[in-house]
Amino acid sequence: MSHGEQGWRQRLYLFLFDVHSPAGRRFEAFWVVITLCSVLTLFIESAEPHNIGLSIKEGSIFLLLEYIFTLLFSLEYVLRVLTTPRPFHYIFSFYGLVDLLTTLPLYFLWLWPDITLRYMMGIRLLRVLRLLRLIKLLRYMGSANVMWDTLVSARKKLFLFFGGVMIILCVFGGLMYVIEGPEHGFTSLPVSVYWAVVTMTTVGYGDITPHTPLGRMISSILILLGYSLIAIPTGVMSSYMTDVMQRNRQKRCCSVCKQTQHDDDAQYCKHCGGVLEDKHK
Incomplete structure (x- = not known):
């Protein structure tokens, strides 16, 4: 593997897996928003499918949206598998199985065109499990970290x-x-x-x-x-x-990202590299 390819994979890995960094948190927040949009679309679609005629079928706007969501989720899953140092560990992990499950509904429809749309909606609703990433994300977002530490304690x-x-x-x-x-x-x-x-x-x-x-x-x-x-x-x-x-x-606080929980003798933030404030001042 060339040095350029290794550097590309490492940078992409940080975007996809490292929620400690600001860029990683923004990327994780992006996938949470996409998941919310997917779930919201599903609820709108199932509201009155027989009256408004907008269910996931040929030529409907919801089928187009399903194509977009499936493409995004599939791309994310493939990139995570390719960039993680331990692919099988990710594939068989909880989040890996959830990510795989969110990519399957449209493929099921292609393989079994006669599948009942109600069953399809049930499978697609499992995408709400992706919102569990929000728990992992909130651990590194300001005051939400207090709630997480409280639950742990x-x-x-x-x-x-x-x-x-x-x-x-x-x-x-x-x-x-x-x-x-x-x-x-x-x-x-x-x-x-x-x-x-x-x-x-x-x-x-x-x-x-x-x-x-x-x-x-x-x-x-x-x-x-x-x-x-x-x-x-x-x-x-x-x-x-x-x-x-x-x-x-x-605890000492970073002047850049405002993160705490640093060692007493640390001079720079372990999250972003910013200068730490002196707690004795």
Whole structure:
């Protein structure tokens, strides 16, 4: 491989994979916008396909847009495979599989022209999974980094909290399954746990309701318990967010890209190479 080709591949790799650099973040934001446009187009297309006659068929504007989106997504996928140092690692990674999946709908239509358009829309809607890149992108965008650091710091307590909630839902669902039984709509444990989720979150669809006095008492306890638990994750997140913001104020900040989290003895930004501010000034 020539030096010029290696330099070209390296620069393209930085654009496609390196979200630490401003150029990489802009490129990632571009693909997020394209994904949003693709999903929005799909929703417009499926709004009233029988009335407006704009579904993805020969000669429609949506077919043309699908050609454009498929071309862009296919080009991105091929370039990522060609530029990454470990192609198979990318191909079989989560993001690699998502990128591949977003390129397939139009090819499916070419291979099976008689495929139901409703199924095609379901496959195309999977492109919304590409928006998960936004999570990776937000980690390096100013104040959004505070939210990400807060989630990472509080993850153990949040997992413990939601684990406890799941146990409570299973216990109350099991109780209602035994007390109320199939004759009152509690036909199985999954259905009973579904009722517990709806009741604890105080949504109350009313499709399944307790009829016995004991069942109604347990339902009331679960509703009150749900109100009590609502504030717990909010308090945990607020506490950790305050702690993260205080830590960030003590960290050195780049005067160019405003990124933090640099070593105490660093003189230049590890993201853009800009001069770091002295935190002792």
